[in-house]
Amino acid sequence: MAGNSFGTVFRITTWGESHGSGVGVVVDGCPAGLALSEEVVQGELDRRRPGQSSISTQRKEEDRVEILSGTFDGVTTGTPISMLVWNRDAKSSAYDALRDRPRPGHADLTYLARYGVRDHRGGGRASARETVGRVAAGAVAKRLLAERGILVAGYVLELGGVRADLLEGLDLSALREGAEKNPVRCPDQIAAAKMVRAIEAAREAGDSLGGIAEIVAVGVPPGLGEPVFDKLDGDLARALMGIGAVKAVEIGAGVEAARMRGSDMNDPILPGPEGPRFETNNAGGILGGISTGAPIVCRIAVKPTPSISRPQRTVDLSRGEAVEIEIKGRHDPVIPPRIVPVAEAMVALVLADHLLRLRAARI
Ligand SMILES: Cc1cc2nc3c(=O)[nH]c(=O)nc-3n(C[C@H](O)[C@H](O)[C@H](O)COP(=O)(O)O)c2cc1C
Ligand SMILES: C=C(O[C@@H]1CC(C(=O)O)=C[C@@H](OP(=O)(O)O)[C@H]1O)C(=O)O
Numbered sequence: 001m002a003g004n005s006f007g008t009v010f011r012i013t014t015w016g017e018s019h020g021s022g023v024g025v026v027v028d029g030c031p032a033g034l035a036l037s038e039e040v041v042q043g044e045l046d047r048r049r050p051g052q053s054s055i056s057t058q059r060k061e062e063d064r065v066e067i068l069s070g071t072f073d074g075v076t077t078g079t080p081i082s083m084l085v086w087n088r089d090a091k092s093s094a095y096d097a098l099r100d101r102p103r104p105g106h107a108d109l110t111y112l113a114r115y116g117v118r119d120h121r122g123g124g125r126a127s128a129r130e131t132v133g134r135v136a137a138g139a140v141a142k143r144l145l146a147e148r149g150i151l152v153a154g155y156v157l158e159l160g161g162v163r164a165d166l167l168e169g170l171d172l173s174a175l176r177e178g179a180e181k182n183p184v185r186c187p188d189q190i191a192a193a194k195m196v197r198a199i200e201a202a203r204e205a206g207d208s209l210g211g212i213a214e215i216v217a218v219g220v221p222p223g224l225g226e227p228v229f230d231k232l233d234g235d236l237a238r239a240l241m242g243i244g245a246v247k248a249v250e251i252g253a254g255v256e257a258a259r260m261r262g263s264d265m266n267d268p269i270l271p272g273p274e275g276p277r278f279e280t281n282n283a284g285g286i287l288g289g290i291s292t293g294a295p296i297v298c299r300i301a302v303k304p305t306p307s308i309s310r311p312q313r314t315v316d317l318s319r320g321e322a323v324e325i326e327i328k329g330r331h332d333p334v335i336p337p338r339i340v341p342v343a344e345a346m347v348a349l350v351l352a353d354h355l356l357r358l359r360a361a362r363i
Contacts, residue, residue, distance in 0.1 A: 004125075006239070007349060008230070009356040010141060014133030018122035019092045024084040025133030027070070027140050029356065032078030034143055041065045041083065044139040047341040048131065050330075053183035055199045056338055058330040060089045065136055076140075083136045087129070092121035094329035100318040101325050105306025107244075112317075128244055128335075131342045138345020141352035148355065150219040152348045154340040155179035156186040157299065159211035160198035164188035172218050172295070185213075185337040203333040206310035211336035215240075215298045215343045217351060220285065222275075222293035223361075224354040231289025232296075232354060239346040240300050245335045246343075248301035252284020267294075291354075298347060302339055307331040 005013040009029045016023030042065055050059045063085050070081030099120045102108035107126035112118045122129070142152060153176035157164050164186050166175065178187030184199070186192040195211075202209045225232030237249040248255075257265055260282070267278040278294050285296035307327045316323045332338055 006242070007353045009360075010144075010349065010353040012133070012137040012349065014130055014137075016087075016130065016133070017119060017124045018087070018127030018129035019090040019095075019119065019124075020087065022084055022086040023129055023132045024082065025137045027081040027083075027137045030070070030076050030078070030081055030140055030144065031356070032076055034076040034140070034147070035074055036067075036071050036076050036081075036140060036143055037074055038065055038067050040143060041067065041136050041139040044135050044142070044341060044345070045085070045132065047180075048135045048338065050332075050338075055183050055196060055203075055333055057332045059091070061085075062088065063132060081140060083133070085132050085136070090122065091330070095121045098325065098327070100316050101314050101323060102317070103307055103325070103327060104312050104314055105303075123244075126244060128332075128338070128342075131243065131345075134243075134349070135341055135345045138341075138348045141345070141348035144352045144355070145217075145219075145348055148219070148221070150217060150351060150355075152215065152217045152344050152351065154185075154213055154215035154344045154347075156184055156195070156336045156340065157212045157214045159184060159186070159195040159334060159336055160202065160209035162191055162194045162198055164191040172216050175216075179340070183337060184334075185340050199333050206308055208305035208308050208332075209334045210302050210304040211334060213300050213302060213336050213340050213343055215300070215340075215347050217285070217296040217347055220291045220293065220296055220351060222291055224351065224358055225286065225288075225290035226354075226357070227289050231286075232291055232350070233284075233286045233289060235350045235354070236296070236298055236347060239350045240298060240343055243300075243339060243342055243346060245303050245305070245339070246300045247303050250284075250299040250301075251286060252297055253282040254284075254299060257282065296347070296351075298343075300339070300343055302336045305332050305335055 011028045014025045045063045049063045050057045066084045068082040070079050175187045179185040182192040184192050184195045233251045240249045267280045269276050281294045285294040311324045
């Protein structure tokens with residue numbers, strides 16, 4: 001199903017809507033013999049779940065996963081892995097007043113433009129509820145990557161204009177550990193406290209804030225990717241841009257590369273016991289669409305949550321008149337803390353796909 005599927009060898013199809021019966025995913029192409037349990041998938045879903053803190057949406061979903069197929073005795077069987085999560089707390093009446101009144105900044109109007117019909121209860125497939133399936137599939141991809149010593153982790157770098165000061169030399173596990181200690185998922189605890197205050201002030205004003213998250217993959221061997229169309233950086237950008245609210249993706253030096261000289265940008269190559277290595281990592285771990293072996297560093301710019309409680313101008317489609325709406329319901333005042341596990345999942349899916357493609361690339 002075009003538009004609902006992702007990947008070439010390690011493929012996923014997500015299904016379900018925010019206010020339908022449930023959401024889930026079918027993972028196809030996962031090799032047999034990989035240790036996989038509901039607990040492993042649940043661990044990732046618990047990091048994504050709504051209602052975990054006062055600075056996230058108050059929709060209360062347990063998000064308990066059921067693996068319906070594709071595993072036996074705790075290992076994958078090589079057949080499609082189907083995973084399901086029921087929706088239990090949709091409270092659709094919050095959307096009654098928005099039936100013919102598309103929300104500014106959300107996908108209500110464009111969804112209607114594409115399909116001509118729309119379930120007005122929530123964002124449907126455009127809702128972040130759909131990312132349950134991606135995170136469940138990402139948990140499988142992460143297990144596959146872990147077998148090869150690859151770790152994917154993310155954190156919030158900036159939120160509402162407050163920038164984290166990350167200590168040089170901290171490894172990815174330490175950054176991840178620091179990030180999981182506070183509700184904004186920022187490894188800098190002082191910046192995190194400021195971010196929380198900024199979020200509370202914005203919410204008090206009926207508004208929302210945006211930010212930047214960084215996702216890093218370490219242990220990725222050199223040689224993953226394709227030299228022409230399905231470049232690793234291209235696939236990562238597509239995967240990350242395909243998450244709602246992401247407005248820009250950077251790899252390595254990113255936009256800053258445009259202001260650097262070649263002599264600063266090029267990462268010097270040094271000899272090492274396990275082959276050539278790089279002194280710096282402006283490339284973000286990718287050259288010519290193929291991994292270098294250095295950490296893969298991606299950043300995403302995340303816009304402020306579109307559903308805000310302040311009055312906003314829109315059109316009543318049944319009457320063709322200008323109207324003002326005030327959105328009720330339960331929404332995230334900021335998205336970056338909640339996007340981290342989703343973005344990690346998308347990076348893991350791309351890397352798992354390319355890892356399996358590498359098998360076909362050489363004897
Ligand atoms: C993790 C996550 C949580 C989100 N939470 C909300 C929310 O509570 N309310 C809302 O209006 N949008 C939320 N969004 C954003 C919308 O889903 C997104 O803006 C919408 O799909 C339109 O897509 P676009 O912003 O990429 O154009 C969230 C997005 C993500 C990734
Ligand atoms: C339910 C989740 O987050 C939702 C993401 C979302 C949106 O528009 O993206 C809108 C809100 O949901 P509803 O459709 O009930 O208004 C959030 O609560 C979730 O992530 O599981």
